[in-house]
Amino acid sequence: MSITEILFWFLTVLAIGSALMVIVSKNPVYSVIFLILTFFAISGHYLLLNAQFLFIVNLIVYAGAIMVLFLYVLMLINLNADAEPMKNKWLKIAGTVAGGCFLLVMVAALRTVDTKGITAQVGGGDIGLIETLGKTLFSEYVVPFEVSSVLFLSAMVGAVVLGKK
Amino acid sequence: MPINLYIFVSLALFAIGVIGVLTRRNVIIIFMCIELMLNAVNLLLVAFSKMHLAEMAAKLPGATNNGVDGQLFVFFIMVVAAAEVTVGLAIIVMMYRNVHSVDVNFLNRLKN
Numbered sequence: 001m002s003i004t005e006i007l008f009w010f011l012t013v014l015a016i017g018s019a020l021m022v023i024v025s026k027n028p029v030y031s032v033i034f035l036i037l038t039f040f041a042i043s044g045h046y047l048l049l050n051a052q053f054l055f056i057v058n059l060i061v062y063a064g065a066i067m068v069l070f071l072y073v074l075m076l077i078n079l080n081a082d083a084e085p086m087k088n089k090w091l092k093i094a095g096t097v098a099g100g101c102f103l104l105v106m107v108a109a110l111r112t113v114d115t116k117g118i119t120a121q122v123g124g125g126d127i128g129l130i131e132t133l134g135k136t137l138f139s140e141y142v143v144p145f146e147v148s149s150v151l152f153l154s155a156m157v158g159a160v161v162l163g164k165k
Numbered sequence: 166m167p168i169n170l171y172i173f174v175s176l177a178l179f180a181i182g183v184i185g186v187l188t189r190r191n192v193i194i195i196f197m198c199i200e201l202m203l204n205a206v207n208l209l210l211v212a213f214s215k216m217h218l219a220e221m222a223a224k225l226p227g228a229t230n231n232g233v234d235g236q237l238f239v240f241f242i243m244v245v246a247a248a249e250v251t252v253g254l255a256i257i258v259m260m261y262r263n264v265h266s267v268d269v270n271f272l273n274r275l276k277n
Contacts, residue, residue: 008166008170012170012174015174015178016177016178019181022181022194022197022201023181023184023185023188023194028191031194031197032197035200038204039204042204045211046208046211049211049212049215050215051211051215051236053240054211054236057243058243061243062204062243062246065247066200066246066247066250069251069254070193070197073254073257074193092188094187095184095188096184096187096188098183098184098187099181099184099187100184102180102183103176106176106180107173110172110173110176115168118167118216119166119216120166120167120171120213120215120216125215125218127214127218127230127231128211132230132233133233133240135230136233136234137237141237148245151244151245151248152244152247154248155247155248155251155252158251158252159255162252162256162259165259
């Protein structure tokens with residue numbers, strides 16, 4: 001087993017385990033912490049695939065900004081462990097069975113697809129570097145880039161308007 | 166790594182997000198599970214962007230941006246997710262000020 005495979009399986013187990021803990025843990029603060037751990041594991045996957053720009057953006061935007069926003073809101077509205085009332089046990093089981101059926105159907109559909117020998121290149125490749133991504137972003141994708149700035153402006157205005165109400 | 170592994174890891178993460186949305190009642194945790202699903206898709210897009218690179222380099226010699234589109238899609242998904250979280254959490258805070266609860270069972274006032 002090479003070092004790449006060991007890292008891949010470690011990050012995979014970390015991501016799926018902490019994702020499970022997000023939906024299992026009763027205290028919402030623990031859920032946020034485990035979600036941050038999941039995002040770190042996914043960032044590790046990006047680094048393994050040599051997508052360095054997305055690695056750093058995922059760390060800064062997701063694990064940094066968005067999760068701090070979640071934690072801030074959680075502390076603002078002061079939730080504790082028993083804020084969520086115990087709801088119908090059967091609904092919980094039904095939700096789990098529905099999600100499990102989704103997973104089962106997708107795995108069964110994709111299991112027989114012929115992907116023999118098709119691999120994702122791990123380690124090498126320079127398409128994930130800032131230089132390559134930036135050249136394409138500011139030449140072919142410059143219109144969506146500008147539109148997303150308008151989206152951010154409207155989101156900011158919306159958040160301020162909602163907050164002042 | 167084989168692309169199969171990335172597909173199944175992303176599927177597992179996505180299914181965990183779906184189960185979280187279906188079983189939890191706390192609206193903030195539902196929101197977090199939506200973020201988890203977005204990240205599962207992002208991981209799959211990045212894995213797909215590193216696929217077929219050798220064949221593309223053989224067919225299009227000299228092209229340097231094979232597979233860049235997938236990673237830029239991930240970048241735009243992150244942009245949209247950040248905007249979505251801003252507005253969504255503002256709505257949640259406003260809702261909490263009105264009804265003093267984040268339980269989705271209490272938030273069915275539009276029903277009647």
